[in-house]
Amino acid sequence: MKNMLITYSNRVLSLFLLCTFCYITILANDDVIYEEKDYRTSHWSLGVQGGLSFLDGDISQHEKELITFFSNPDLEWNVGVYGEYSINPLVGLGLEYRYTRMGQTNTAMQSGGDMHELTPYASISLNKLLTMSARQFKWNLLFKLGMGLGYYQISTESLNGTVAEKVTYGDLKGISLMLPLGFGYEYNVSENWAIGAYYDYRYSLAADLLDAKMAGTSNDGLHEVTVGVRYKFKAKKYPHNKNISWRLYRNKQLMRDVAEGDADELQMAALRLGAIKKDTLYIMESHKDTLYMVSNNYIKEEVVPQMQYSVYFATGKSDLQSSGLIDIAHVAEEMIENENLVVHVHPYYDRSGSKEFNLKLGRERAERVKYELIYVWGIDASRIKTYEAKVLLTKDDKIHYQPFRRCDLILEDTAKEKE
Known part of the structure; x- marks a missing residue:
């Protein structure tokens, strides 16, 4: 049963990634009516991320192990894709899909499962708030906040015949309201491409079942450290809002106002x-x-x-x-x-x-x-x-x-x- 669920999850993941890529590509190339006007800026970008994560759940508390992240015994992996529309150089709105493997182990029990998460989010370029006078940026310090839904499925079993009274064993699945909060550092390799490193903490707001159903606890969350790549559409033709300063963006808007x-x-x-x-x-x-x-x-x-x-x-x-x-x-x-x-x-x-x-x-x-x-x-x-x-x-x-x-x-x- 567990293998069937994993196979089904992988198929859903592949289909979703393909549909997301096609949809974002269509949106990004749909806005071509103003191509001849030099006051245009480009907005759309598409990115992928992947890396390591661990679950801070009920079976094994990991607050003390956050500093020694890579030595954590319960490290799992995650991968995600997102599309983002940069309204201006400071603020962007996006939609992210992320697949995360989850698992925890202690001397008495272990759990394993995964989560599919779909999250609308907003991002802010923090460095541009402090350095608005520069024309073009080679790097971005990003802050991200979102709220979405996560579909999780886990299986909990005892070890060595030990049965904890407050734990519900067996298969669990459901939907949790998720609150991702994170920071990222991106470096612009070129006008179109950027690479980055990111940290996210994804807190479970509506469910405390990410590793096990355990009475008296309500603090499940996911720590994630990832690397990724972002592609910015039309950035060579028009300055992309991820690459330019607020002052240059303002000048572009003045040019548009005069032209129109x-x-x-x-x-x-x-x-x-x-x-x-x-x-x-x-x-x-x-x-x-x-x-x-x-x-x-x-x-x-x-x-x-x-x-x-x-x-x-x-x-x-x-x-x-x-x-x-x-x-x-x-x-x-x-x-x-x-x-x-x-x-x-x-x-x-x-x-x-x-x-x-x-x-x-x-x-x-x-x-x-x-x-x-x-x-x-x-x-x-x-x-x-x-x-x-x-x-x-x-x-x-x-x-x-x-x-x-x-x-x-x-x-x-x-x-x-x-x-």
């Missing part, structure tokens, strides 16, 4: 732009007033060549606006693709305020751009050159337009210079 802006506003802007002459510079801040100015009076056309971006600032401020974050993102992506590129950051100011104030503000704006490139996008500081702020001369000193409050980011290909 209000259609009526964009249509109105297009109508206005159609009525403007070719020598007029058109500048629009998202969800803000549109500003028109004659380019040959204030900014020459040569100032905006290819490989140049401009980041604009509010009066007296060095904070980056949404359009500035997007322009810096474009610069960073080009520098990541081409390691020979360096960027020259030239700050400018208008005639409002004192020269000393404007020079200081210009330095702050250039340093803010540099900080974003280094700590959000991971660009090496040696590839970023900042300069002293300069005033932009105008024909009318009383006019103060936002185009004068800016930093020009000029990309230079050092490889071409060497040629």
